[in-house]
Amino acid sequence: MSAPLLRINGYHPFKALMFREYWENRRAVLTTPLVITALSMVVIIISMGIFGRSIHINGETFTLQQVIANMSMQDAQSLKDNVNHLLLASSAPIMIGVWFSMIFTALGSLYDERKDNSILFWKSMPVSDSQTILSKLLTVTLVIPLVAIGFTFIFQIFLLIVGTFATIGTDYSAWDLLWSSTNLPAMLLREVVYVIMYSLWALPVLAWLMLASVVAKRSPLLLAGIPVVLFALFEALFFHTRYLIDFIGKHLSGGRIQGMGMGGDFNHFSPRGPLEILQSATQPAFWLGLAVAVILLYITVQLRKRSSL
Amino acid sequence: MSNIITAHNLGKSYGSFQALNNINLNIQKGQIVGIIGANGAGKTTLLNSILGLCSYDGDLNVLGFDPYNQRDEMMKKICFISDVATLPKWIRVCEAIDFVEGVHKSFDRQKALGFLAGTNIPLDKKIRHLSKGMIVQLHLALIMSIDARILVLDEPTLGLDIIYRKKFYRQLLEDFFDEDRTILVTTHQVDEIENILSEVIFIREGNIILSANMDDIVDQWMVLNPATENIDAARMMAPVSEQTMLGRTSFIFKDQSRDRLAQLGEVSRVSLSDLFVTLMEGD
Numbered sequence: 001m002s003a004p005l006l007r008i009n010g011y012h013p014f015k016a017l018m019f020r021e022y023w024e025n026r027r028a029v030l031t032t033p034l035v036i037t038a039l040s041m042v043v044i045i046i047s048m049g050i051f052g053r054s055i056h057i058n059g060e061t062f063t064l065q066q067v068i069a070n071m072s073m074q075d076a077q078s079l080k081d082n083v084n085h086l087l088l089a090s091s092a093p094i095m096i097g098v099w100f101s102m103i104f105t106a107l108g109s110l111y112d113e114r115k116d117n118s119i120l121f122w123k124s125m126p127v128s129d130s131q132t133i134l135s136k137l138l139t140v141t142l143v144i145p146l147v148a149i150g151f152t153f154i155f156q157i158f159l160l161i162v163g164t165f166a167t168i169g170t171d172y173s174a175w176d177l178l179w180s181s182t183n184l185p186a187m188l189l190r191e192v193v194y195v196i197m198y199s200l201w202a203l204p205v206l207a208w209l210m211l212a213s214v215v216a217k218r219s220p221l222l223l224a225g226i227p228v229v230l231f232a233l234f235e236a237l238f239f240h241t242r243y244l245i246d247f248i249g250k251h252l253s254g255g256r257i258q259g260m261g262m263g264g265d266f267n268h269f270s271p272r273g274p275l276e277i278l279q280s281a282t283q284p285a286f287w288l289g290l291a292v293a294v295i296l297l298y299i300t301v302q303l304r305k306r307s308s309l
Numbered sequence: 310m311s312n313i314i315t316a317h318n319l320g321k322s323y324g325s326f327q328a329l330n331n332i333n334l335n336i337q338k339g340q341i342v343g344i345i346g347a348n349g350a351g352k353t354t355l356l357n358s359i360l361g362l363c364s365y366d367g368d369l370n371v372l373g374f375d376p377y378n379q380r381d382e383m384m385k386k387i388c389f390i391s392d393v394a395t396l397p398k399w400i401r402v403c404e405a406i407d408f409v410e411g412v413h414k415s416f417d418r419q420k421a422l423g424f425l426a427g428t429n430i431p432l433d434k435k436i437r438h439l440s441k442g443m444i445v446q447l448h449l450a451l452i453m454s455i456d457a458r459i460l461v462l463d464e465p466t467l468g469l470d471i472i473y474r475k476k477f478y479r480q481l482l483e484d485f486f487d488e489d490r491t492i493l494v495t496t497h498q499v500d501e502i503e504n505i506l507s508e509v510i511f512i513r514e515g516n517i518i519l520s521a522n523m524d525d526i527v528d529q530w531m532v533l534n535p536a537t538e539n540i541d542a543a544r545m546m547a548p549v550s551e552q553t554m555l556g557r558t559s560f561i562f563k564d565q566s567r568d569r570l571a572q573l574g575e576v577s578r579v580s581l582s583d584l585f586v587t588l589m590e591g592d
Binding site: 008009010011012013015016017019020023024113116117118120121122123124125126127128129131305306 | 383396404409410413416
């Protein structure tokens with residue numbers, strides 16, 4: 001399917017490296033978000049009531065259409081106000097799946113090539129270790145999540161279309177209820193900004209995983225995890241502190257830039273706007289993380305230079 | 310003649326194990342050099358040093374580059390096939406071609422497709438679905454389509470059957486090798502490459518014990534199969550080694566007069582494998 005789209009055509013070393021990452025990680029880049037999106041769509045279609053009543057409220061079952069038909073004016077207003085947030089929240093399964101793709105792609109990035117002996121083939125090509133590692137880093141931090149955002153965008157449009165069908169036969173108009181209060185470009189922009197900032201926040205952790213990947217003889221996951229656990233225990237026992245865990249937690253949660261107050265209530269779910277997300281870069285922790293990432297990546301490059309098998 | 314690879318006091322140790330021991334080496338353009346040694350003698354370490362795959366002590370210059378620090382620049386001019394450096398299993402044949410074209414300026418796609426047309430390798434298949442012979446053919450096709458100065462082959466034909474092995478070297482000579490290029494090759498099947506080599510380097514325990522031109526070897530070393538009554542006379546002429554097999558005794562001589570030996574029996578050319586065994590058992 002991708003054959004005609006994907007041609008390198010002539011001498012473009014970095015482009016070739018990026019394609020190589022795509023070919024190797026097709027599953028993480030494309031298949032994972034595709035499958036999650038497709039499954040989510042199936043779940044939605046089922047819950048729409050095509051296969052019978054499936055929404056359970058106080059022991060009674062309804063179709064989506066019935067729920068909309070029975071909404072009070074107040075509920076409808078609330079839905080209108082929160083439709084953007086709802087759509088954002090709906091992409092959570094895709095983004096969670098992609099988060100795991102990022103983690104495991106980073107862990108395998110410099111390990112798999114040693115495991116299958118192909119490292120000597122890659123090293124027989126005139127590309128530097130730093131370029132190779134940069135291509136892997138970009139794949140993990142940008143390509144995988146940005147492709148996923150494409151899928152969330154498709155899914156959001158799908159939801160709006162489904163919602164439109166659900167309003168047919170009710171007193172509400174789809175335009176009023178859903179489309180007029182939805183700002184798809186703004187949501188897309190917000191998600192792109194979020195993904196970039198998340199990757200920058202998480203960079204020290206991802207760089208650590210890549211370092212484990214270049215060193216590990218057996219399991220990069222264990223090699224990445226065990227020192228962290230040991231150090232955290234050591235810290236807790238002897239100093240009664242938890243700096244390392246806090247550091248990892250903060251960076252892995254993207255500096256908590258998402259700003260989700262998941263209380264179960266619509267009104268407490270208040271995702272931040274792109275500007276607010278960008279503002280998280282003013283925190284010293286953000287820059288500290290980037291500095292740590294640069295050091296870890298430098299070590300990773302040096303180690304790949306050395307390790308030929 | 311210009312040296313394209315020079316090593317001066319090249320050494321490499323792994324802990325207390327000395328894999329290469331102050332090696333000095335000059336390899337000139339237009340040669341096919343066989344590097345021959347037992348397992349663990351240091352052949353692969355030498356090749357890996359030349360390819361910039363490992364660090365080393367001493368001076369090493371390959372095409373004017375410092376291999377370890379300038380590997381990416383240097384690899385524009387060097388290609389490498391090894392039994393252990395396999396193509397990644399997940400890549401498709403057409404993707405491998407795309408990739409090599411993307412990173413090698415001098416890659417000629419038409420040439421590669423031409424070589425592949427002569428095989429039954431399907432372009433849309435992944436490497437994991439190809440036989441070992443096909444993978445080596447593909448690798449060779451990719452590499453022969455790069456305008457490289459040096460080709461390094463480390464046990465390239467290991468695990469291939471005899472038909473593929475013969476084809477491999479024949480293709481290399483016909484379609485790749487010329488006076489501007491140099492080939493370094495290690496193999497256990499010494500007899501198969503003996504007649505294509507122009508230089509030979511014997512390595513033992515990290516030392517070069519012989520580095521010579523094939524013509525010189527043929528001039529200097531010879532095998533004598535003496536008539537039974539001349540065996541004692543042959544022993545008197547200080548042979549390097551003596552071998553008895555199936556009741557026939559043969560001697561290997563170095564720097565002896567061919568005419569004098571011919572008086573004692575049949576004189577023939579020494580095979581590299583016999584010479585290798587002789588030198589390994591000596592000292």
